[in-house]
Amino acid sequence: MGIDSTDTMWTLQELADFLKVPKQTVYQMNWRGTGPRSYKVGRHRRYDPVDVRTWLKARSSDAEDAR
Numbered sequence: 001m002g003i004d005s006t007d008t009m010w011t012l013q014e015l016a017d018f019l020k021v022p023k024q025t026v027y028q029m030n031w032r033g034t035g036p037r038s039y040k041v042g043r044h045r046r047y048d049p050v051d052v053r054t055w056l057k058a059r060s061s062d063a064e065d066a067r
Contacts, residue, residue: 008049009039009041009046009047009048009049010046010047010048010049010052011044011045011046011047012026012027012044012045012047014047015036015047015052018049018052030045035055036051036052036054036055036056037051037055
């Protein structure tokens with residue numbers, strides 16, 4: 001069983017790069033509980049790209065129109 005890109009968890013920096021926001025913004029989202037689901041691996045947080053995309057879709061302007 002090999003590892004492909006869908007198996008790779010993102011680091012905080014990779015999430016910030018993907019969202020094009022400063023790392024501090026991701027730290028704040030974690031602290032406030034408003035960011036995508038994260039997983040603690042030792043002392044580090046990791047993010048599942050599928051969770052991140054689901055989180056983004058739930059926050060789109062189209063999602064607000066559906067409410």
